[in-house]
Amino acid sequence: MGVKGSLAWSLKIPKVSKPLFQATYRELMNYLIQTSSNVDEINQKLKEIGFKVGEYLLMDYADRIRKHAVAFHQFASTLQLAYKVNSGQEFTSIWISDDRRVVKFTDVKCPICEGVEIKDLPGLQYCNLVSGVFQAVLTLRGFNGDSYQESCRAVGDDACTWTIKLLE
Numbered sequence: 715m716g717v718k719g720s721l722a723w724s725l726k727i728p729k730v731s732k733p734l735f736q737a738t739y740r741e742l743m744n745y746l747i748q749t750s751s752n753v754d755e756i757n758q759k760l761k762e763i764g765f766k767v768g769e770y771l772l773m774d775y776a777d778r779i780r781k782h783a784v785a786f787h788q789f790a791s792t793l794q795l796a797y798k799v800n801s802g803q804e805f806t807s808i809w810i811s812d813d814r815r816v817v818k819f820t821d822v823k824c825p826i827c828e829g830v831e832i833k834d835l836p837g838l839q840y841c842n843l844v845s846g847v848f849q850a851v852l853t854l855r856g857f858n859g860d861s862y863q864e865s866c867r868a869v870g871d872d873a874c875t876w877t878i879k880l881l882e
């Protein structure tokens with residue numbers, strides 16, 4: 715078995731049904747909408763939940779990821795791998811700024827937003843949970859960075875885009 719094969723094997727994780735995940739996520743969102751006073755609060759709570767999810771994922775897989783990001787822009791490949799392992803698909807595109815301090819991840823087929831269309835909550839970041847997961851990875855790996863969502867299919871954008879930015 716080559717290096718690639720052994721890496722794939724070590725990151726093999728049990729899968730959960732996509733409809734089950736999407737239905738659970740939808741109900742989480744309904745609950746947040748009902749218990750929050752505005753869209754910013756919903757977005758913030760989603761990111762906090764995502765951070766916790768990211769902590770769990772990182773605890774589980776940290777020892778099995780052999781090549782951790784050392785330089786900030788290397789999160790492009792680390793997070794691509796994490797996204798692929800957990801969602802079963804890759805980002806449509808990844809953009810890295812010339813100074814390597816900003817990385818944008820885009821998915822035109824975001825599995826969280828699939829089939830979701832929300833028109834009455836402008837500014838909602840439906841899949842901001844992903845930003846929280848990214849934030850956990852950055853923070854727990856010791857980087858002073860910020861993670862946020864720039865566009866979201868669920869509210870009418872063409873794609874979902876999550877950005878990470880090095881702050882110092």
Ligand SMILES: [Zn+2]
Pocket residue numbers: 824825826827840841866867868874
């Ligand atoms: Zn999305």
